[in-house]
Amino acid sequence: xxxxxxxxxxxxxxxxxxxxxxxxxxxxxxxxxxxxxxxxxxxxxxxxxxxxxxxxxxxxxxxxxxxxxxxxxxxxxxxxxxxxxxxxxxxxxxxxxxxxxxxxxxxxxxxxxxxxxxxxxxxxxxxxxxxxxxxxxxxxxxxxxxxxxxxxxxxxxxxxxxxxxxxxxxxxxxxxxxxxxxxxxxxxxxxxxxxxxxxxxxxxxxxxxxxxxxxxxxxxxxxxxxxxxxxxxxxxxxxxxxxxxxxxxxxxxxxxxxxxxxxxxxxxxxxxxxxxxxxxxxxxxxxxxxxxxxxxxxxxxxxxxxxxxxxxxxxxxxxxxxxxxxxxxxxxxxxxxxxxxxxxxxxxxxxxxxxxxxxxxxxxxxxxxxxx
Ligand code: APR
Ligand code: ZN
Ligand code: ZN
Numbered sequence: 001x002x003x004x005x006x007x008x009x010x011x012x013x014x015x016x017x018x019x020x021x022x023x024x025x026x027x028x029x030x031x032x033x034x035x036x037x038x039x040x041x042x043x044x045x046x047x048x049x050x051x052x053x054x055x056x057x058x059x060x061x062x063x064x065x066x067x068x069x070x071x072x073x074x075x076x077x078x079x080x081x082x083x084x085x086x087x088x089x090x091x092x093x094x095x096x097x098x099x100x101x102x103x104x105x106x107x108x109x110x111x112x113x114x115x116x117x118x119x120x121x122x123x124x125x126x127x128x129x130x131x132x133x134x135x136x137x138x139x140x141x142x143x144x145x146x147x148x149x150x151x152x153x154x155x156x157x158x159x160x161x162x163x164x165x166x167x168x169x170x171x172x173x174x175x176x177x178x179x180x181x182x183x184x185x186x187x188x189x190x191x192x193x194x195x196x197x198x199x200x201x202x203x204x205x206x207x208x209x210x211x212x213x214x215x216x217x218x219x220x221x222x223x224x225x226x227x228x229x230x231x232x233x234x235x236x237x238x239x240x241x242x243x244x245x246x247x248x249x250x251x252x253x254x255x256x257x258x259x260x261x262x263x264x265x266x267x268x269x270x271x272x273x274x275x276x277x278x279x280x281x282x283x284x285x286x287x288x289x290x291x292x293x294x295x296x297x298x299x300x301x302x303x304x305x306x307x308x309x310x311x312x313x314x315x316x317x318x319x320x321x322x323x324x325x326x327x328x329x330x331x332x333x334x335x336x337x338x339x340x341x342x343x344x345x346x347x348x349x350x351x352x353x354x355x356x357x358x359x360x361x362x363x364x365x366x367x368x369x370x371x372x
Pocket of ligand 2: 046047048049068069174175
């Protein structure tokens with residue numbers, strides 16, 4: 001029984017911006033009130049981990065344990081934790097849900113106000129549960145999954161079906177849910193509609209899965225890397241476009257090929273340029289554009305483009321109310337409504353995390369899963 005004791009385990013610590021991952025022995029303090037200690041089974045590697053490593057997100061403080069797309073088993077719980085017990089299978093939540101605040105009670109949003117009140121990288125009491133070589137290590141996105149054990153707040157834990165034995169279920173913790181929910185919840189793609197997806201990485205492919213299940217008639221995949229086209233078509237894209245194959249802007253191509261623009265355009269790259277291309281490829285009178293890619297660049301455009309009737313939207317974690325809906329997404333996966341295996345191109349032991357990031361940079365991988 002580990003309850004109440006400090007755990008020593010291995011973690012991938014990022015000591016500073018751009019530093020290589022350092023596999024270290026760390027100490028994990030026991031969970032305090034309303035906190036949960038989780039033993040990780042697997043974690044995906046997501047672009048946001050990479051952006052954070054590169055220092056693109058100002059809120060991320062170093063040294064830090066990155067990683068946010070995990071699945072694990074509850075090892076122990078702090079005082080006052082309800083509905084979760086040791087031995088439960090869980091997914092840590094990048095978008096926590098207290099269930100009590102104004103936003104949690106409002107069906108229009110999946111945001112939670114409690115999250116805004118706290119310092120990024122620390123638990124609600126303003127401290128960390130991780131130390132290494134005598135130094136405090138910051139948490140990351142309420143989760144920190146590049147470690148054998150992590151501590152997460154109760155409101156950032158979803159209990160999932162014990163029968164979800166496949167490690168790929170961890171993708172429901174970020175990439176899959178973000179893309180899939182952007183199509184279903186944010187855009188609300190309707191049957192027989194036309195969609196364009198810019199960027200066919202893990203996020204864009206999950207958007208395609210959402211468009212398909214929503215009954216879209218045309219799903220146009222756009223990527224400058226044509227190696228992504230086969231998998232995009234396998235998942236539901238009806239056609240694919242490589243912008244580099246044409247002299248004119250890709251938005252113009254799409255306007256021509258769709259008789260005036262798509263019903264729904266999704267940006268899953270994270271560049272201002274592709275955000276504008278998505279916006280310009282949407283129908284002038286009723287097209288909706290959803291921005292999913294995270295970017296540090298500034299967007300500027302003529303407001304007339306919206307005044308004609310276009311809508312520009314975004315969402316976080318695909319609009320899912322995390323604690324309530326992550327378990328349902330897992331059940332849908334078990335019921336074979338979608339196939340996460342299609343997004344998994346590589347599996348590595350946790351200690352080979354640096355190789356996983358090399359694969360991410362190579363463009364050859366959709367998702368790498370690290371196994372503990
Ligand atoms: N036009 C079209 N596609 C592009 C372009 C471009 N100008 N530039 C890059 N791409 C493609 C890449 O070839 C790649 O296939 O966009 C895809 C991006 O995929 P990943 O790098 O695998 O990223 P992913 O994990 O899907 O995340 C996409 O969403 O959450 C954010 O931070 C994340 O900004 C990132 C974005
Ligand atoms: Zn992510
Ligand atoms: Zn809340």
